[in-house]
Amino acid sequence: MIGVGKPKQYGNVLDKPLSRGRQEVSLSAFAFLFSELVQYNQTQVDNIAELERRLEDAGYAVGARVLELLCHRDKGNRRETRLLGILSFIHSTVWKVLFGKVADSLEKGTEHEDEYMISEKELLVNRFISVPKDMGAFNCGAFVAGIVRGVLDGAGFPAVVTAHFVPIEGQQRPRTTILIKFAEEVLRREARLG
Amino acid sequence: MIVCVAVVGHQNNPLYLQSFTGSDDALKLHHIVHCSLDVIDERVNNPKRSASTLNETFLGLLYPTENYKVYGYLTNTKVKFIMVTTDLDVKDADVRSFFRKFHAAYVDAVCNPFHVPGKKITSNSFSERVGTIVRSFGPSMTL
Numbered sequence: 001m002i003g004v005g006k007p008k009q010y011g012n013v014l015d016k017p018l019s020r021g022r023q024e025v026s027l028s029a030f031a032f033l034f035s036e037l038v039q040y041n042q043t044q045v046d047n048i049a050e051l052e053r054r055l056e057d058a059g060y061a062v063g064a065r066v067l068e069l070l071c072h073r074d075k076g077n078r079r080e081t082r083l084l085g086i087l088s089f090i091h092s093t094v095w096k097v098l099f100g101k102v103a104d105s106l107e108k109g110t111e112h113e114d115e116y117m118i119s120e121k122e123l124l125v126n127r128f129i130s131v132p133k134d135m136g137a138f139n140c141g142a143f144v145a146g147i148v149r150g151v152l153d154g155a156g157f158p159a160v161v162t163a164h165f166v167p168i169e170g171q172q173r174p175r176t177t178i179l180i181k182f183a184e185e186v187l188r189r190e191a192r193l194g
Numbered sequence: 195m196i197v198c199v200a201v202v203g204h205q206n207n208p209l210y211l212q213s214f215t216g217s218d219d220a221l222k223l224h225h226i227v228h229c230s231l232d233v234i235d236e237r238v239n240n241p242k243r244s245a246s247t248l249n250e251t252f253l254g255l256l257y258p259t260e261n262y263k264v265y266g267y268l269t270n271t272k273v274k275f276i277m278v279t280t281d282l283d284v285k286d287a288d289v290r291s292f293f294r295k296f297h298a299a300y301v302d303a304v305c306n307p308f309h310v311p312g313k314k315i316t317s318n319s320f321s322e323r324v325g326t327i328v329r330s331f332g333p334s335m336t337l
Binding site: 061064065067068069071072080154155156 | 204269270271272297298300301304305307311
């Protein structure tokens with residue numbers, strides 16, 4: 001019959017069905033917005049620690065909402081109550097939704113019981129940022145550290161999260177490591193759950 | 195017939211409270227919701243079976259009073275949804291799907307950048323969506 005097998009032609013653009021749309025935002029749009037965020041905060045503060053704190057707070061709000069959204073969308077009916085569970089949730093699911101891939105590695109700290117590290121060769125937010133020498137050890141990954149802190153706090157695992165540069169021999173740009181230090185009560189609860 | 199829904203934050207602070215009957219019952223319904231918070235805390239902190247129900251979000255029937263039934267649901271961020279209904283023969287699956295839709299509306303309300311977490315939810319569209327979900331609750335199972 002005529003018309004069978006051909007894709008339906010829509011005479012009017014208003015008749016086209018609404019697709020679900022791409023689930024991604026363009027990297028350049030995000031990089032632009034993020035650079036404006038950093039610049040705006042830079043004009044408002046006097047020192048680096050304050051700038052880092054502001055970026056972290058911005059990330060915290062994002063993290064809290066991301067947790068609600070992902071738990072509803074992906075996790076079905078489960079709630080994370082174990083430390084390793086929530087860490088692997090962040091390391092794979094959250095990273096995949098936010099940055100399009102899972103994080104490079106998740107390690108447990110050797111010196112202290114309560115430290116864990118998520119490292120990434122190049123954080124997406126840092127890709128178009130070069131920090132001037134006089135700003136020292138400032139890392140725009142503080143934004144991502146804030147996101148992780150928001151997710152952990154919302155799920156009931158209070159922690160202090162910071163972002164650090166770790167130089168690696170053989171590579172020009174240093175790796176970025178997100179250091180997560182859990183509060184006392186989390187470790188006690190974890191020990192109690194066995 | 196659902197008579198009341200409530201959203202309670204993780205420190206047991208009320209975030210949203212809405213009753214769907216005449217206002218003379220409203221205070222009693224708020225009191226029922228308040229009492230059911232204790233039952234939720236008990237369920238969460240002392241699980242009956244050690245590992246399997248620790249992770250569930252849907253808490254099920256919390257307690258039946260003389261003509262109401264109270265159902266609870268716990269999200270990953272310790273935010274609790276409570277639903278009070280007068281139906282005597284409501285099916286478990288209906289309640290679960292109600293909570294799923296309610297959770298979706300809640301997530302949308304929280305993603306609002308102007309919403310401060312911990313404060314009451316003041317969005318009108320959230321109230322409307324909740325009203326629609328409540329009205330469509332009933333023994334109607336899509337096959």
